[in-house]
Amino acid sequence: MGIQQAIWQTRDTYLRQFGPDLPVAFFDPAVLADTARMFQQGFPGLVTYAVKANPTARVLRGLIAAGIKAFDVASPVEIDLVRGLMPDATLHYHNPIRSMQEITHAVDAGVRSYSVDRMGELEKLLAQIPDACEISVRLKLDLDCSAYNFGAKFGADADLCVALLRRVMDSGHIASMTFHPGTQCTDPQIWAAYISEVAAIAKRAKCKLHRLNVGGGFPSHRWGEEPDLAPIFDMIKHAHIQHFSDHAPMLVCEPGRAMVADSFSLALCVKTRTDSIIYLNDGIYGGLAEFRDIGHIERYEVISASNKPLYKNISDFTVFGPTCDSLDQLSAPLPLPNDIEEGDYILFENTGAYTHSIATRFNGYGDVKTVEIKNT
Ligand SMILES: Cc1ncc(COP(=O)(O)O)c(C=O)c1O
Known part of the structure; x- marks a missing residue:
């Protein structure tokens, strides 16, 4: 159960002062900058940012200011977005499936680093990219420690990786490898297992990998x-040296x-309450989309609109979002104070x-006001 004390008074003050009707995304740029620095100081190599997680200009600008110069992009739109903010950014086009038009777009935008996980897509790439590009062969292993299984969609098994690496070497391009352990992966051993297998594959392919x-x-x-994250960084460093x-x-x-x-928190308003059911001003079609896919965020607190102390008694509430669709409901009850009422915020x-990147505008909802705050 995740009811917590307020961390930043300014968020409470803002909500009570303005009583916003729209969802509010509080953004703390200092937290973003600190996280970028933590990665750059702790990770034993180049830190790039996967734009898909949050492609807003304020985040990209914040990361650029914090020293991030390379980005994982998955589409022409993401390529243009980063190029528009940082024309000389290094771009890794690591969505392994691309149409011919998408490859042309990337080549024209100066992208020189790509990933592949199947032969047909590699041939498509080879037909279009200029000399001396980096091509990273993407491995998948049958390991599971993450919130959902990335290997179900992308990645090649060891035999196919060997064949892909050989083809990349024959083509004269720069051979690298990549993998993705699945999002929200908490077990450092998963990285160690992948690195060990990558080393074995490179050996079989007689390939000196440029990067991993x-x-x-x-x-x-x-x-x-x-x-x-320190034990994960240490495990990566250790496995890299070992293998x-x-x-x-x-x-x-x-x-x-x-x-x-x-670096963000999201304040949602209770639109109405009936017994142990509440209706919020956002739901699974908006900022809570991942609740449906990987479970609830357990870190939340209720902020009373009227500043009244909430009862300590907690019970389970059914939570609906604002749209007219009855699927717009959290998949599990949310424990909340018994006296939560209309106008209160979660x-x-x-x-x-x-959150921002996968929210829809279904039924006219999904609009969010972003408010910058300082972690005082
Ligand atoms: C190729 C690639 N890299 C990086 C990421 C970012 O993953 P995460 O948000 O789990 O760090 C993703 C997510 O889909 C991805 O597909």
Whole structure:
């Protein structure tokens, strides 16, 4: 159960003073900058940012200001977005499926780094990219420690990785490898297992890998204890040394979630209450979309609109979103104070990743006001 004390008074003050009807995303730029620095100081290689997690200009600008110069992009729109803010940014186009038009767009935009996980897509790429591009072969293993299984969609098994690496080497391009352990992965051993397998594959293919991209997947503080990324970084460093005695590839990571999640919180207003049912001004078609897919954020508190002390008695509430669709309901009850009432706010922490980027405008909802705050 995650009812917490307020961390920043300014958020309470803002909500009580303005009584916003729209969902409010509180953004703390200092938290974003600190997280970017933590990655750059702790990760033993190049830190890139997976734009998909939060492609808003304020986040991209904040990361650029904090020293991030390379980005994982998944589409022409993301390419243009980053280029518009940082014309000389390094772009890694790591969505392994691309149309011919998308490849042309990337080539024209100066992208020189791509990932692949199947032969047909590699041939498509080879037909269009200029000389001396980096091509990262994406491995998948049958391991599970994450919120959902990325291997179900992308990644090649070991035999196919060997064949892809050989084809990349034959083509004269630069051979690298990559993997993604799955988002919100908490077990450092998963990275170790991947790195060990990458080394074995490179050996079989007689390939000196240029770089190894160990993905995103780093956990954010969504539930339970605050995850410590240091043991994951240490495990990556250790496995890299252990499995690549010589010709060790340079390391790269591409975090999305862990880079941005904690720099935002989301305040949602109770539109009405009937017994143990509440209706919020946002739901699974908006900022709470990931609740449906990977479970509730357990870090939240209720802020009383009238500043009355809420009862300590907590019970389970059914929570509906604002649309006319009856599927717009949280998949599990939310424990809340018994006397929560219309006009009160629920303030969810850790909402910076995959909140804005996957929210829809269904039924005219999904609009969010962003308010910058300072962690005082
Ligand atoms: C290729 C790639 N890299 C990085 C990420 C970011 O993952 P996460 O947000 O779990 O760090 C994703 C997420 O979909 C991805 O597909």
